[in-house]
Amino acid sequence: MFTKSLFPNPFLKSKKLLTKIRCPNNNMSTTQQIGIFISLFLATASPLIATADGGRTTPLTAYDVLQAYDFPVGVLPLGVTHYEINRATGKFIVYFNGSCRLSTEGSYQLNYMSKISGYISKDKITSLSGIGVKVPYLWANIDEVTRNGDKLKFSVGIFSAEFGIKNFYKSQRCR
Numbered sequence: 001m002f003t004k005s006l007f008p009n010p011f012l013k014s015k016k017l018l019t020k021i022r023c024p025n026n027n028m029s030t031t032q033q034i035g036i037f038i039s040l041f042l043a044t045a046s047p048l049i050a051t052a053d054g055g056r057t058t059p060l061t062a063y064d065v066l067q068a069y070d071f072p073v074g075v076l077p078l079g080v081t082h083y084e085i086n087r088a089t090g091k092f093i094v095y096f097n098g099s100c101r102l103s104t105e106g107s108y109q110l111n112y113m114s115k116i117s118g119y120i121s122k123d124k125i126t127s128l129s130g131i132g133v134k135v136p137y138l139w140a141n142i143d144e145v146t147r148n149g150d151k152l153k154f155s156v157g158i159f160s161a162e163f164g165i166k167n168f169y170k171s172q173r174c175r
Helices: 010-020 030-050 062-068
Strands: 080-085 091-096 100-103 109-121 124-135 138-141 144-148 151-156 159-164
Touching: 062 080, 124 151
Parallel strands: none
Antiparallel strands: 080 091, 091 109, 100 109, 109 124, 124 138, 124 144, 144 151, 151 159
């Protein structure tokens, strides 16, 4: 025994509508008509999809991506040439023309290699490679950056240092 569904099949309505469409060439099959309908739909829908993020049609910069994960842009210096990110895993690679150095609050010197990588998620960057900090007499790799409210914590192995987020509102120019 069959029961009537509470939810009508949308494909049946679509087929009925499509069979009522008259094309200039009456020799077109239903399959061809459906193909044209889908093509027209996609052609009109793709501008809507492209501008679903508030009208933005230009690609996001590495600095935009940082902000999307709740980090200030100043975590990266100026001069990113391009980047790659896997949104599903958070794996990223950022490229510069060459390595660069800059100083932070507390006279820490940072060295950014021409390629840095790691994993990013909201308020956390892990498995970081390519950014070094000068500690007395040697350079050490920063392997994690965590945001906690208005503080950023930079970790080097078991050691860490916290800085106010206001120090990272602007990206610095490399020396």
